[in-house]
Amino acid sequence: MIPTLVLLPGSPWPVLPPGIHAAGLADVSAAFATNAWRRSLYDGLVDACGRLHRAGCPTVYLDGSYVSGKPKPGDYDACWDPSGVDPAKLDPVFLNFQNGRAAQKAAFKGEFFPSSMMCADVGKAFVEFFQRDRFTGIQKGIIAIPLTADPLLSGKVQP
Known part of the structure; x- marks a missing residue:
């Protein structure tokens, strides 16, 4: 479950309270894909999570202004757990950090x-x-976001 955002003194917008909060992709959509721009970012996240899941990645950690109260985040930031990932199945774009990660x-x-x-x-x-x-x-x-248990990635629900 995604908790209510909190204000930090000196931060320009509300953020998630401290901790690592487990949530499925549908939860992320309900909380943060709240307008056309945020939905577009979410669609990119779902695509990336699907590719990582097929390579064996168990978890993606989502961060950035996307998971904050910023009205129009520029993008989102994520990191993925490499344990269990098959390098032969991993899309090379996930290891391309050139030009400010432009390919990603x-x-x-x-x-x-x-x-x-x-x-x-x-x-x-x-x-x-x-x-x-x-x-x-x-x-x-x-x-x-635990990828192995997410119904969206297993084809049980549509985005």
Whole structure:
């Protein structure tokens, strides 16, 4: 379940409360795909999650202004758990970080990093880095999307 967003002193818009909050893709849609632009970003996320799921990825962690109260986020940020991923089935775009991850943004309208990859700017793995507000440094939350159990990816429901 996605909790109610909270205000952090010094942050320009509400964010998720601290923690890793498990939610399915349908929950993400209900909470954040609230207008045509946000729906377009969500559609890119679903496409990327499907590709990662087919490669064996168990979980995607969703972050960025998309999972905040920002009225028009530019994109979303995500990291994916590499455990169990078959490199032969992984779309190479997920490992293409050139030109500010332009290929990822073109394909999915968002950016993806392996969750265990170190963010050079702060010396922490992306799954940890994503749990800090970029404006204040205060701890905030992210969403964990368990791909193996998501009905949307198993074909049981339509987006």
